[in-house]
Amino acid sequence: MNQKHTTEAVEHRNGEYALIRDAEDPQLGLYDKPLPCFGCGIGWFSLLLGFVFPLMWYYATILYFGNYYHKDPRERAGLAASAIAALICTIAVIITIAVLVF
Secondary structure, eight states: OOOOOOSOGGGSOTTOOOOOOOSSOTTTTTTOSOOTTTTTHHHHHHHHHHTTOTHHHHHHHHHHHTTGGGTOGGGHHHHHHHHHHHHHHHHHHHHHHHHHHO
16 A cells, blocks of 8 residues: 655545645644643643642642643643642641731
């Protein structure tokens, strides 16, 4: 079987599938797979779940500073949002403890 990859649909016979690729961007289909955690990514899922279990924010913060987003750059925004939520939670806990102790 000789399989040529082309962007011209005219060159294929009826009933055959043609692999469509963009000549300018060879990595077009690199991020076509859905993200884990119901399609929203680990970072956004951790942000939402963190309102019930705040430790999820710290887990996502560890992933963010561990450069987990290099595997899939789409994860970066969600992981950063979770890191910010962890920071706000930490500051709120410190202020609450300071008010109760003093």
